[in-house]
Amino acid sequence: MRRSEKILQRPDFSFNRSVYKSMGFSNNDLRKPMIGIANSWSELVPGSYSLKNVGEAVKRGILAAGGTPVEFGIIGACDGTAQGNEGMKYILPTRDCIANDVETMVQAHQLDGIVLLGSCDKIVPGLLMAAARLDLPAIVVPAGPMLGGREFDGRPSDLTSMSEGCGMLKAGKIGEDELNDLEDSCGPTCGSCSFYGTANTMCCVAEALGMVLTGGALIPAVYAERTRMAAATGEAIVNLVNKGITSRDIINEKSLENAIRVLNATGGSTNGVLHLLAIARELGISSTVMLDKFKKIGESTPLVAKVNPASKYNMEDFYHAGGIPQVMREIEQKLNVEVMTVSSNTLAEELNKKTYGKINREVIKTIDEPFSTFGGIAIVEGNLAPNGGITKPSAIKKEMHLFKGVAKCFNSEEEAEEAILAKEIQPNDVLVIRYEGPKGGPGMREMYKAMKYLYGLGLAESTAIITDGRFSGTNNGCFVGHISPEASECGPIALVEDGDEITINIPCGEITLHVDDETLSQRKQKWIKPKKEIPSGILRLYAKLASSANEGASMVIDEEE
Template sequence: MRSDMVKQGFQKAPHRGLLRACGLKDADINKPFVAIANSFCEVVPGHVHLNKVAEKVKQAVRDAGGVPFEFNTIAICDGIAMGHTGMKYSLASREIIADAVEAMLRAHCFDGMICIPNCDKIIPGMLMAAVRVNIPTIFVSGGPMAAGKDSKGNAVDLISIFEGVASFKAGKIDEKRLHELECTGCPTAGSCSGMFTANSMNCLCEAIGMALPGNGTVLAVDPKRDELYAEAGKQIIKLIEKDLKPLDIITPESLDNAFVLDMAMGGSTNTVLHALALASEAEIKYDLERINKISEKCPNICKVSPSSGWHMEDVDKAGGISAILNEVSKLKGLLNLDCPTVTGKTLGENIKNAKIKNADCIHTLENAYSKTGGLTILHGNLAPNGAVVKSAGVAAKMLKHTGPAVIFESQEDACEGILAGKVKAGDVVIIRNEGPKGGPGMQEMLSPTSYIMGAGLGESVALITDGRFSGGTRGACIGHVSPEAAVGGTIGLLKAGDIVEIDIPAKKISVKLSDDELAKRKSQWKKPAPRITKGCLAKYASMATSADTGAVLKWTL
């Protein structure tokens, strides 16, 4: 066993002595040591219950013959961090989490690991660490939040509250209604109830093979979740015995499977960023063009909030992720059904008996929302290296849009400007200097996009940024524009009134400027001064790569 490094032989008597101080007995020394990488904290709704989850998982490991050791990572709530400097730390926390988990695994020589994430950056951070260290690993998240109900019985969620802010500002709702949304939108523990980034990533963990079926959709408050925790504790021992490791599971083909699900469900655009980062850690060549090819072949058969009124609990009742994957597997060659998974079975075996139980929530192929996927990669002179849009959340009339640029140099400026009425129907909002280096940290733009929706401009205004969006964003919102403004990308050369053309079906995004004019502006461009010069964000900004490569950190040895 890998743990023999710290427990076998007379030389390891001091190590065993320290382990005994942690509660180990003679009988424990020869058992597999299992890391429980938890992310419990008391300020993130998706994580407030994970201390109790860990207790259930640890007991299951003991019952299966292993010795569990729990440690915690940090966790940032993107919703609470939204709209102020704290949001800049969110993406950077992914790398901190990856480093922290890697350090704990390397230092203590565990035989296997169970990861207990739930929200946005914790999942990819733990995945990145898992492929770095490459010991048997299984993911079991804390589960999604239930949707709320207002006084009229309508389903509401976090996005209802965000959009309610703009509706209140515009005089469309009163303070009583805004307070009602505030009090009902987030009713339970769990990752926010729509197809936002956290739930997108937890669902993708099923498709990629790193989590058990049900991981992405069984509610945090559903007793069925306890079955997942028990199964994870039992299964990790089997994975250790088989020595089935993350790099045996995470391959180009299983990443394709993850993006097939992403396209079928219209997941968060952040999944592109995180999957590219995971591919980088696994030393897998994977690019935006490969994602577009999957989108061209995979229909969008399920739309979840913010793209519809359905929530994760509805998807679970309708058959879950396995039902979605089983339906799209009818298209020959789309899914790689032979990929291994943490169940010990192939993906095909995991999903073969799954059926759609509600065809209004999960559509059949014959009744797909669209013949192509819910995410689209755009290119053009405004984004030579690519940009991403959640096409499943774009109104039909906005799939093609041309309008004048209204430019904001930060998310904060944009929020003030939108609420002050500076954006009109037909405009193209540009929020720049919010990329990995320029932000730094690539803030999510949920506040400005929600304000646009709340102001009634969702079907007449587009938004383009070198930052990124919350999974809760809907509308013609195009992010991850690469290269970013801070390194001289075209988005940083735009002037107010420049005409921007968007054609999502054609996968194009451009500004109506000649090559000569762009070259002239580039020659006059000056690199902006860094916004943050100390702390972890300064370090992140100095090493962050472009969004089209996952915004991972790179350095020269």
């Protein structure tokens, strides 16, 4: 007996039936599988703006397959609007809020299955966390990426071009008229941003996990195919319910390994590490196990795809080049192809389907002739990051994979940005931006603007940034984020002083502070945690419960408590 049947039987649950009937549902509706649609649609987020129509297409598919759709709204915030201000502190915590909301609605109403609609940075991870937690039939439907804008600085522009343009304006490279024109043309359609940032990374990761219909991650938001895929998803979820295939039949250690492979093979966002750790936690898989997988898989996975910010090609180009299915075909020998997908076929069966169109080898290479022999994500460790840090070799020029410089320390993102725009940063500086970790921020903000300003000022290839905060998937230059332990926990990053030498050695997976242990011990004894006002509400809760970045930075209540 289905979950919904148990609470809709007569006469004991006639009250429940009357609740549905008060909204116009019929006896026939209540006999069918009750399929929830968790929709993050809003008029605040371009990646969610089209989801009202996508949701309607999903409903059509559910009805066609013999189910009853019941839609509800969930929150979804825009990283872009929140960049470089206090709003960014709220972005990562929304991931837990979304997972909790979906869990609450599905369990309170005993739904039989759930379709999860979202496209943006923390929305998709939150949806996947909920799916893993609930272990019910579930499918993710992305809204799809937006199209690229007019050419700027030698490539199609995107929303992040505005920050680069601000740096160029400050440097006198462009005028205000050109910047204003760019503002009108860099985001020509709705959808998740047209570069390979965290939003599109997590949609691709969801497909690699088997949680999106094959090929569904990268169909542009404005394409009719996106609507057809949404309707097909509606049919597919009813099929999963009828067959009893649940999310944990799909999301497991083997499919997580596939997701890590694809993340590395495509040079996805460093945030993908954070989110996969959090998803794995929902399954009871430890961060130690996952980080070991990241190390081993990263070292053995070639980079076969390059997309903006690693190249001039945007997400529409990636889609036409073959997208995630083609990437997975190129590295198939390294994948666990026996895993189940939401199509109810194995990954092997999905990848064996006939392909159409011509592969663009400037976007997707073969496994024998990749862009590089190692993956796009790397974990670095050392006396500056005992529990690790995350970097992105695919977004860093090869000559900067070994970088040695002098520390210039800032205790917030704003301090660093002011110094950059005041032209206080010099070549060979390593900007240390701290107290921006999960607890210390709180909220683990992205140091997006700092990197973009350095790019605009022509310093991206001669400086580096290290932080206990995060980076946007669109950032490039030399950077290491997620440094753990974080500064607010008196991690070594809190003890760095201006003038200290720091070496980032990506090939060796090392980050080193060239200060002896005795000196660091003396500094630790004198360390005083900076006072920071934390507003009541979700930020205070997050600051109290957030785990370390190397554990996924999700809100956790200790078993003992």
